[in-house]
Amino acid sequence: MKPWLWAATLLVYAFLYVPLAIVALFSFNDSLLNAQWVGFTLDWYRKLFADEAMLTAAANSLFIALLSSSIATVLGAMAGIAMHRWRTRWLPLLVITPVAMPEILLGVSLLLFFRQVLDLTLGFFSILIAHITFSIGFVAIVVRARLAGMDESLFEAARDLGATPWQTFRHITLPLILPALTAGFLMSFTLSIDDFVITFFVAGVGVTTLPLQIYSMIKVAVSPEVNAVSTLLMALTATLIFFATRLAPELLKGQR
Amino acid sequence: MALLELRNITRRFGALEAVKDVSLAIEAGEFFTLLGPSGCGKTTILRMIAGFDAPDAGDILLDGASLSGVPPEKRPLHTVFQSYALFPHMTVAGNLAFPLEMAGVGRAEIARRVGEMLALVHLEDKADRYPHELSGGQKQRVALARGLINRPRLLLLDEPLGALDAKLRLEMQGDLIRLQREVGITFVFVTHAQQEALALSHRIAVMRAGRIEQCATPDVLYTQPANRFVADFIGRINLIEAEVIALTPEGARLRSATLGELLVAPPPACALGDRGAFALRPERVCIAAPGESVELDQRYAGRIRSALYVGETTLYQIALESGQIIEALEANTSPGRARRYEAGDPVIIGWAKEAGVFLHDES
Numbered sequence: 100m101k102p103w104l105w106a107a108t109l110l111v112y113a114f115l116y117v118p119l120a121i122v123a124l125f126s127f128n129d130s131l132l133n134a135q136w137v138g139f140t141l142d143w144y145r146k147l148f149a150d151e152a153m154l155t156a157a158a159n160s161l162f163i164a165l166l167s168s169s170i171a172t173v174l175g176a177m178a179g180i181a182m183h184r185w186r187t188r189w190l191p192l193l194v195i196t197p198v199a200m201p202e203i204l205l206g207v208s209l210l211l212f213f214r215q216v217l218d219l220t221l222g223f224f225s226i227l228i229a230h231i232t233f234s235i236g237f238v239a240i241v242v243r244a245r246l247a248g249m250d251e252s253l254f255e256a257a258r259d260l261g262a263t264p265w266q267t268f269r270h271i272t273l274p275l276i277l278p279a280l281t282a283g284f285l286m287s288f289t290l291s292i293d294d295f296v297i298t299f300f301v302a303g304v305g306v307t308t309l310p311l312q313i314y315s316m317i318k319v320a321v322s323p324e325v326n327a328v329s330t331l332l333m334a335l336t337a338t339l340i341f342f343a344t345r346l347a348p349e350l351l352k353g354q355r
Numbered sequence: 356m357a358l359l360e361l362r363n364i365t366r367r368f369g370a371l372e373a374v375k376d377v378s379l380a381i382e383a384g385e386f387f388t389l390l391g392p393s394g395c396g397k398t399t400i401l402r403m404i405a406g407f408d409a410p411d412a413g414d415i416l417l418d419g420a421s422l423s424g425v426p427p428e429k430r431p432l433h434t435v436f437q438s439y440a441l442f443p444h445m446t447v448a449g450n451l452a453f454p455l456e457m458a459g460v461g462r463a464e465i466a467r468r469v470g471e472m473l474a475l476v477h478l479e480d481k482a483d484r485y486p487h488e489l490s491g492g493q494k495q496r497v498a499l500a501r502g503l504i505n506r507p508r509l510l511l512l513d514e515p516l517g518a519l520d521a522k523l524r525l526e527m528q529g530d531l532i533r534l535q536r537e538v539g540i541t542f543v544f545v546t547h548a549q550q551e552a553l554a555l556s557h558r559i560a561v562m563r564a565g566r567i568e569q570c571a572t573p574d575v576l577y578t579q580p581a582n583r584f585v586a587d588f589i590g591r592i593n594l595i596e597a598e599v600i601a602l603t604p605e606g607a608r609l610r611s612a613t614l615g616e617l618l619v620a621p622p623p624a625c626a627l628g629d630r631g632a633f634a635l636r637p638e639r640v641c642i643a644a645p646g647e648s649v650e651l652d653q654r655y656a657g658r659i660r661s662a663l664y665v666g667e668t669t670l671y672q673i674a675l676e677s678g679q680i681i682e683a684l685e686a687n688t689s690p691g692r693a694r695r696y697e698a699g700d701p702v703i704i705g706w707a708k709e710a711g712v713f714l715h716d717e718s
Contacts, residue, residue, distance in 0.1 A: 255407055256440035258427040260501065261457035266428075270453070274444045 119333060126326035143327040153328065156312035160292050163223070163308065167230035168287035172280055174231065175238025175287075179279075180272070182239060183246040191243075198236035205233060206300035213301060221303025229301045230291040237290065238283030245279035285339055292332070356419050358383040358541055359404065359509060364413035366399055373399045374410070375565040381509075381543060386535050388544045390552040391562030392588070397545045401511050404543065405434045417508065428457070432509035433502040437517050439494045441486035447473070447497050448482040454505040472500045475534070492523045496530070503538055512544045516551060528554055549589045553577065561585050577636075583714050586634045591670075593640075593681050597633040597713065599625050606708055609633055613679035617653050620708040623715075631715035639710035640683035642671060642696065643703045651705030657681070659700045671696060673704050 129140035147153055178194045197205060209229050213219040253275070257267040295310040302311060309332070313325055357380035366374040374396040381387045389397040402408040404415060406427035415422045422430060433454065441450050451469045460468075473479045476496040486494060495515060502510050515531075516524045532555060535542050546552055552559050553573040560570040561584075569581035580586035583594060597617075601608035606620030611633060619633065643649045645656070660672040660680065664687075671683045683704060685695065696702060 250438050250440060252436040252438050252440040253442060255405075255427070256434070256436055257442075257453075258407075259405055259434045260454035261428045261505070262453075263426075263428055266457060271442060 122326050123330045123333065125323060126330040128323060128326075131323065143323045147324050147327045147331075150324070152307070153309075153312055153324075156307045156309045157328070159223075159306055160309040163226055163230060164288050164291035167227050167291045168234060168284050170227075171231045171234030171287045172238050172284045175235045175283055176242050176276065176280055178235060178239035179242025179246065179276075182243045194239045195236050197233050198240070202233075202294075202296040205229075206297040209297065210300040220305075221301055222305040225301040225303065226298055226306060226308065229297050230287075230294065233294070233297060234287035234290055237286045238280070241279045241283045241286070242276055245276050249275060288339065289336060292335075357381060358385075358418065359543070360416040360419075361400070361404075362414045362416065364400065364403065364410045364415065366396070366403065366408065366410050372565050374403075376413070377565070377567055378413075379560060379567070379570065381541060383541055384539055386532070386542045386544065386555055386557045388546060388552040388556040388559045389562060390546055390549060390559050390588075393547055395562040396565040397547075397562050398513060401434070401513055401543065401545050404509075405432065405511055406430050431507055432511060433505065433507045434511040434513065435498045435502045435515045437514045439486075439498040439515075439518075441494060441497055441501070443486055446483050446485055447478060447489070450486070450497060450501050451504050454501065458505055468504055472504045475503075475537070476500045476530075491519050492527060495519065495527060499531075499534060503534070503540060506538075507540065509541045509543060512542060514546055515544075516546070516548075524551070531555060553589070561588060563588075579712060580634065580714065582717070583632050583634070586632075586712075586714060591637050591682060591684070593635040593637065594632040594714075595635070595679065597631065599627055599629045599631075599713065599715075602627055607713060609713060613675065613677040614653070614655070615677075617711075618708040619711055619713050623713040625713055625715045629713075629715040631713055633711055634714050635681075635706060635711035637670065637682040637684035638686075640673075640681060640704055640706050642673070642683050642685060643705070645701050645703055647703065649703065649705060652708040654703060654705040655681075656701070656703055659696045659698050659702055661698055662696060669695075673702060675704075 124136070126143055127139050127141070128136055129138040129142065130136075178190075182190050182194060206229075209225075209232065210221075213221060213225045213228075219225055253271060254267055257271045258264070262270060293310055294308075295314065298308050298311060299314075302308065307315075309328065313328060316322060316325055359379075359381040361377055361379040364374055364377045365372065377396075377400065389400060391397050399408065403410050404422075406422065406425060406429075409423070417431070442453065445453065448469050451472055452465050455465045455468060469482070470479075473482055476499060478493060478496055478500070481489065481493060481497075486497070489497065495518075498515065502512075516527050519527060528551060531542075544552075544555060553576075556573055558570065558572055559576055561568045561576065563584050569576060569585045571579075571581075576585060576589055580589065580592075586592050587594065595611050595614055597609040597611040597614070599607055600610045600616070602622055602625075604622070606618045607622045607625060609617050609619060611617065614633070617633065625631070641649060641651060655675050657673040657675040660674045662672075663670040667687060669685050669687055671685065673681045673683060675681060681704060689695070
């Protein structure tokens with residue numbers, strides 16, 4: 100590769116990763132200020148793990164992310180398969196619109212819907228439903244893309260060789276879309292765990308998620324504790340991606 | 356009773372009639388081919404037999420029982436797809452085991468039959484490979500083996516050799532015949548390649564625009580085509596406009612604008628005054644040098660227009676004095692020279708009265 104291409108590549112990656120690295124670095128900085136390196140400390144992590152409110156918010160976030168992405172994966176897969184099978188114009192529109200909708204709009208409309216129409220008490224369930232709502236579209240898109248790249252006669256061959264529609268789904272469709280489901284699940288998980296705008300509208304007063312907690316802390320002052328929790332979040336995401344890519348080659352085997 | 360019977364099958368897609376009132380009877384043990392250009396409805400018929408599609412009118416019967424409303428998985432027949440449709444997430448052995456697993460066959464029996472089938476298609480060493488690790492010919496053999504392993508009453512093959520190169524194609528044709536004779540399963544084969552159809556089939560149905568033009572054995576199709584379409588679709592043929600001017604016990608006398616009067620024997624099924632085409636296969640035309648004495652019913656003087664040398668044969672185009680172009684095929688059997696004539700050479704061509712047939716136009 101040409102030297103200038105190397106330089107450009109390096110620049111792009113630096114732009115992407117240096118801010119993240121700084122956050123991680125300063126989470127170990129023995130100073131209240133994010134300006135200057137003083138010395139190594141684990142104080143911020145200690146403080147973080149003693150922070151009751153933060154721990155509750157983190158637990159909430161993880162639980163909601165796990166549950167909402169699981170449900171969204173199932174529903175999104177169904178939507179993706181339906182979009183593939185019945186090539187109507189309106190179905191993709193209905194499924195994908197929430198993805199393209201400005202978050203603030205989705206937040207306000209969900210808030211109005213929960214309060215005015217359903218008369219639901221805002222809290223755990225309203226957050227869960229909101230997260231499922233914006234995740235379904237992502238899963239559906241990946242699943243449909245995966246199916247679109249597949250030889251249609253595979254499914255006919257399965258039926259032809261004696262598999263019922265359910266057996267065809269179980270033995271052929273499901274294994275073939277598994278990489279898409281994994282990707283969709285991970286996307287939903289990360290979307291859910293870091294969602295701020297929509298959650299802000301539908302959370303109410305009882306339940307707080309990690310992004311809401313971080314925001315409320317920053318309102319007071321930027322504490323290195325925020326760096327610490329961000330670093331942990333990064334580590335979690337990186338681990339997820341690591342496993343996803345480790346899983347993918349196995350799942351993708353033979354699908355060229 | 357026929358193994359498979361199609362009774363007045365019609366299938367419409369919107370305004371298009373893809374299959375029009377087709378009736379067929381296929382006997383047990385037969386290698387039956389549906390032959391026709393793309394879009395003639397042959398694949399639609401195959402899909403209706405397999406159960407992926409249903410006729411708008413008519414009925415399909417297997418062993419005398421209607422298949423109407425029977426889902427594909429309940430039909431005792433399998434399909435070999437043009438794309439092979441091997442399951443990419445399963446090994447070769449896994450692909451072969453699939454129909455047996457679906458049928459609830461026991462583990463030990465599955466292992467035994469997979470081994471047996473792999474041996475039959477010479478892929479014993481490929482059992483643990485994934486489809487993407489196989490060559491085109493190997494994939495083809497796995498697809499065939501998977502279709503046969505559960506001993507279906509009928510194997511449907513949708514242009515299974517379409518994706519292979521010419522040499523491999525020829526090899527697989529031999530394999531197909533061997534397999535079919537060995538397992539004794541009825542094959543229904545769909546193709547647009549006429550040579551393949553002639554080489555493989557016991558009987559062929561030639562289709563055009565949703566209809567069967569002729570259904571016969573390969574040699575009958577070749578030597579006694581039912582009409583111009585069949586004559587032209589199968590092999591090479593000279594078609595010359597002609598009219599019946601006399602009918603005698605020994606033959607029919609035709610008149611053509613370019614060939615004058617000619618005799619066709621034995622008399623074809625036609626009436627006085629019928630218009631149609633005199634059809635003559637290139638290999639039935641004899642070529643002689645001027646002055647050479649030849650015993651032929653029809654003789655014409657002409658000039659070689661082009662000579663196409665293809666190794667074992669040479670295809671000549673001869674321009675007659677009337678302007679009519681006749682194609683003649685000669686086997687290159689004499690040692691030494693590749694071809695006997697060059698473009699521009701004056702020649703005498705001719706044929707026996709039994710060499711051609713008269714195909715009258717449908718009115």
